[in-house]
Amino acid sequence: MLETEELTKVFKSKAAVDGVSLYLDKGESVGLLGPNGAGKSTTISMISTLSKPTTGDVRLDGRSVVKDPGKMRKVLGVVPQEIALYEDLSAYENLQFFGRIYGLSGSRLEQAIQQALELVGLKERQKEIVKTYSGGMQRRINIAAAMMHEPELIIMDEPTVGIDPQSRSHILEMVRQLNKEKGLTVLYTSHYMEEVERLCDRVYIMDHGTIIASGTKDELKSILSGEETIWIELDRPYPELFAELAAHPEIVQAAETEKGIKLIIPKGKRILGSIFQSAERHQAQILNVNVQTPTLEDVFLHLTGRKLRD
């Protein structure tokens, strides 16, 4: 349905996106995973026709949307990262306006508004002013506004940033429904690995403006099939301990997390003993140790040497 061909965007001689090629089949849910500043938003702004690529092309059903953005705009819904709503109007008035600009009117418009409100679970509070909503409710209306014209393809740019777990779960379930039950093609960008793991069939991992890995979740995780992850929870950060573990010859990769240290080691290596010895030497208090199978986050760590939320 959609493919990009060596997309590149250069700002002031610096490439924000450098030769990105990806594709989406009809009805597929594809994740674009990467840390902040990886170039995800720039990539989707080119795909959605908001900005023109410096080089490369975006094709919808084989036709260039760079040359003819109109075709893309008809079938595309975009959920931006920011709350792109008129905060001084009610949810109903916002949806009414966004419906009107797509040429809806009368009973068709009313029906579309009620469907969108039902989808995001805010039918009861449709007459309230948007700025009085919680962050999560505003994000839901943000999604509803993109659904007014029943798009075939929806691009969601970090739609769950800064909201409570309950609203986040509601939004993820909604996206899953749209994809699985209504057959909507979804391009979902996030730096939350667990969201992409839950929603997407295939994943592209981006860093520094390029795609560094792609495939199904299992294919990506198989990159680390020979490794396992040890997560050590500590009472506070211990930089010397981290430095010592990072230099350990048996440890493939080490990263400091909020509450401790994450290590990637070859499967079957018995190094827990030496980890405890190092902790003892640095008088570090270990609260918890967990040996896990690798996640997409670990894959990212393995590929870039950095965490997704760095």
Place this chain on the structure above:
Amino acid sequence: MTSVFLLQWQRFRRAPLMVLSFLALTIVFVMVMAGSNPGNSMTVPTYAHPALAEQQQDEWLEQLNKSEGLQFELVEEQEARQAVLDGDTGMALQLMEDDYRLLIVADDPNRFEVESYINRTYAEELRIRQLEQQSTSGEARERVAEMLEEPALTVETQSLEGEQESFVYDGQLQMLFGMALFFSIYTIMFSLMKIVEEKKFGTWNRLILSPLDKWQVYMGHLLYSFTIGYVQIVLVLVLFKYLFNFDVGDQFGLLLLITAVYTFSIVALSMLVMGLVQSPQQLQAVVPIVATGMAMIGGAFWPIELVTNNMLLAISKVLPITYGLDALKSVAIHGRGLTELMEPIAVMLLIGVVCMGIGINLMERKR
């Protein structure tokens, strides 16, 4: 375009305070400042000398009150003296049988104009009385009046600088037009700020991704700002013409046309300002500077004719408010017609077209 235009009204209904406050400010400023700065009519408290008979006193008042710009109002001597002492009036007049006294405490800029008028009136009246005494027919006054209708000699005053009309200052109209045009700049610029806000908060991208053409989105916003600015000025003009009886001449339609052209040029200038600033916060700081600066240099607060600095005069030539005020005053005070106003109208349109072109270009480059 219609949906974007209607959306702005929908948002205006939710928060009308800003626009209404500028309308109210215009009305208050005009009422207060024009009230203390009346147009051609200046009142001079007048009292009679104790020896002057009541009939003579009435005759002198009738003669003096033939002037359109001066009004001599009979009061008690004590009241007139107190008014001058308190500074409520610049001068008071004492009427005598064949003479007068002007009571002045501080220097008053109008003193020479008033004194010269009283002097002329007294001199002419006394000359006619003298003629009546010498005449036997008893019709001397009527004959003089008759002959003055078709005088043998007429004196025409012309400016050395050519065909320019002499400067006529009308405080009421200066304040009315000045404040109406000044406050409309705020309304227009702040209403257009919604474009900058839309770009900042992301709704602009939603509009661009919709089937609407970009020009339709711009037009929706521009038309709204034009309408709201235009309605504000027109409401003020209508209010002061019909409710407060300001004399704005008898070509109200022409005033509306000039207002429309001026509003267009301010909308365009606002687009240029929007194109130059980076954020709504910057714009909030810039708007008062632009509006007040333009009003000061363009002659909204005081007549441009009082400005002598060549640099300020040169700057005023590129400001639409200079031409707007000039055109409005030309119609209201001098009664000029459309043909004579082609120059200020054409300049305002030119400024509008240039600013709009550059402004939209700058806004698009920022994206």
